[in-house]
Amino acid sequence: MAVAPASATVAPGGSTTATVNTAVVSGNARTAALTTGGAPAGVTATLSPTSVTAGGTSKLTVTASASAAPGTYRIDVTGAAGTLSHTASFTLTVSGPGGGTGAPVNGDFETGSLGPWTCESGGAVVSTPVHGGSHALAAAATASQTGECAQTLALSPHTKYTLSGWVQGSYGYLGVRGDATASVWGSSSGYAKQSVTFTTGSSGTVTVCLHGWYGQGTVYGDDISVTS
Structure with missing residues (x-):
């Protein structure tokens, strides 16, 4: 065999x-x-x-x-x-997150903790509402902050990628910044899939971000991925 x-x-x-x-x-x-x-x-x-x-x-x-x-x-x-x-x-x-593979670590939040994501005050992993599995990310937008949660990835230079995720809430933002800039906004009372394509430059280092908007309430994200 x-x-x-x-x-x-x-x-x-x-x-x-x-x-x-x-x-x-x-x-x-x-x-x-x-x-x-x-x-x-x-x-x-x-x-x-x-x-x-x-x-x-x-x-x-x-x-x-x-x-x-x-x-x-x-x-x-x-x-x-x-x-x-x-x-x-x-x-x-x-492969690891720095190998040009493009996959955010803990993008489904099933570890039950934030790491290696970092969030503004109030950001947390929650058990409801979720899109898949048992956990999701909550980005706590308030009158004074967007509630941004982010993770930095080392991707391959000069490569086209697609960022995808499931987002719930008002004025939910999913995007990247750094060696590439791209984003998508949406408002939904339930989870809706959001996707955007981007092409890296010479360094390949980008930061994936999820956040809401000032005073619009918590935005939830789940099953966030980056694929080439």
Whole structure:
């Protein structure tokens, strides 16, 4: 049994696929149950189908959440038929926020804490309202502040990206500044998807921002991502 390709690199919030190949080693082809193991917190590994007849294939899908910690991990795929079993490995590298990958760390806020986002006074991770999962970001706009929450990313220079996120509230702003400037505004009583494209300059360093407007109340954001 083997996995092809045997390795891949994804950004937090990304996914990749590989093919699990099985073979008849001796005797008749038997049906093997396939399982995965070793995926770290924030990473899921699924197989489809979860059982194959020797000689068949299964699709391995590995997904890293926005909160997955950067690093290199071994994920095992085991095929078992009766008392026999074989294991093949797949190496997943979750890239860091400074590697030009573009994924904000903790963009889904499922860590339950702000870091590495920073916010003006009153900004917090909340359990309601949320778009997906169990947590979202609250940017506390008041009469004296927009409530900005931000995270700085080191992206690849001279590259086109799309910033996306789900935003709820009055005069919600989602955008970037620094080596590129782009933004989108919206007002919604429920979560609405906001997206804007931008192209980095020579440094690639941008700051992703979510905020409201003076005196307009709290704006909520969830599942914020940057993709190339």
